[in-house]
Amino acid sequence: MTFSDGPLLEDAKAARHFFREKGYLIARNLIPATACKGVLSAFQTNIKPSDALFMRQTTTRAEKHNLSAHGLMTNPMLDVHEITEPEHQLFRDAALDVFTSSGLNKALSALLDDEPVMVQSMYFESSRGTDAHVDSHFIDATEPGRLIGAWIAVQDIDELGGRFCVYPESNRLAEDGVFDAEVTQVAQEYERQSLSVIRGYQLEKKSFSLKEVTKTRRLLMQLIKQSGVRVFAPPMNEGDVLFFSSQTLHGSLKPGAPTLEPGELGQGQGQYSRNSLTCHWVPKQQGLMRYRKVVEPMNLNYHNQTWIHQPQTSLT
Ligand SMILES: O=C(O)CCC(=O)C(=O)O
Ligand SMILES: [Fe+2]
Known part of the structure; x- marks a missing residue:
């Protein structure tokens, strides 16, 4: 590409x-x-x-x-x-x-x-x-x-x-109706997960949970793979x-x-x-x-x- x-x-x-x-x-x-x-x-x-x-x-x-x-x-x-x-x-x-x-x-x-x-x-x-x-x-x-x-x-x-x-077109991954419905769903899940980890650390001063960080990373990898966006x-x-x-x-x-x-x-x-x-x-x-x-x-x-x-x- x-x-x-x-x-x-x-x-x-x-x-x-x-x-x-x-x-x-x-x-x-x-x-x-x-x-x-x-x-x-x-x-x-x-x-x-x-x-x-x-x-x-x-x-x-x-x-x-x-x-x-x-x-x-x-x-x-x-x-x-x-x-x-x-x-x-x-x-x-x-x-x-x-x-x-x-x-x-x-x-x-x-x-x-x-x-x-x-x-x-x-x-x-x-x-x-x-x-x-x-x-x-x-x-x-x-x-x-x-x-x-x-x-x-x-x-x-x-x-x-x-x-x-950058990953071109990845800006629209969470937008309804642009990618397949399953991709949009993973994108929204990744966003929720990532925000919860970042907020926990920055606003609630929680220490990083390896389990939660790993979950965020997995969702991101799944999102990249399923959507086909490229570097x-x-x-x-x-x-x-x-x-x-x-x-x-x-x-x-x-x-x-x-x-x-x-x-x-x-x-x-x-x-x-x-x-x-x-x-x-x-x-x-x-x-x-x-x-x-x-x-x-x-x-x-x-x-x-x-x-x-x-x-x-x-x-x-
Ligand atoms: O330059 C980099 O390696 C990252 C920069 C970045 O993430 C940003 O500017 O938002
Ligand atoms: Fe950045």
Whole structure:
């Protein structure tokens, strides 16, 4: 099966239609090279040498860098736009240059059909292979499915570097009448199960139950098999952006393994850099949900002509 990038964003109607049907769209060369290089060099000079604690994507806790045998950071950073320490502003501002770049803003306005508001960001220096998941179970607009993720390559990504991947059309798995009724049923069951595990951990502070996590994973594997959705791990070069819906199943391949499913073991972890930013956006008319619950009021800041939601701090 071959997949395409989708229509150009200049044709906003066609782009929105493709995005709604397929659950993703790729815009090549959207972020200026200077902005990408700015982030790369600020990461190397301003963040990498630091032994400070930074918020991490996998644990949602502040931790020091974990470095691979090849010296690459293996614990991705969370919400880099919210870094407050003055000594790390160089990197935060370089990341903000990317997040607030006019091409990205225009693209998101076209896809959301509203003004975009950034609600989350991440930075990866390398990939460990992210298990396939649906962002909507973690974060979404008040109308589920309206949040859009943007995955941004700030360097040319090696084929073996643990490419980001999506499952085209998986955004509609739980929608009645699109797939076979049995598939829709499994999709809805997977959603209930996944949400209950995530809510238990994040909201009710329960410890992870291996049994429940295994059940979630089994349902996901069954869903992928029964629906026939396939992995698409496109080549991504500096400045390319992959937009994906909060309902789209996505993850990243294990480094060293260009053909395996996300989460399967490859070789070469920590060997290839995969410098990339991701950011998540909701339409301005919407509020924000975490774990499908409204847990925090919107706090909008207007920075460089871009709306950014910041729970605690404000940008100056
Ligand atoms: O880049 C990755 O490996 C995962 C990113 C992701 O899941 C996201 O941005 O929602
Ligand atoms: Fe994700």
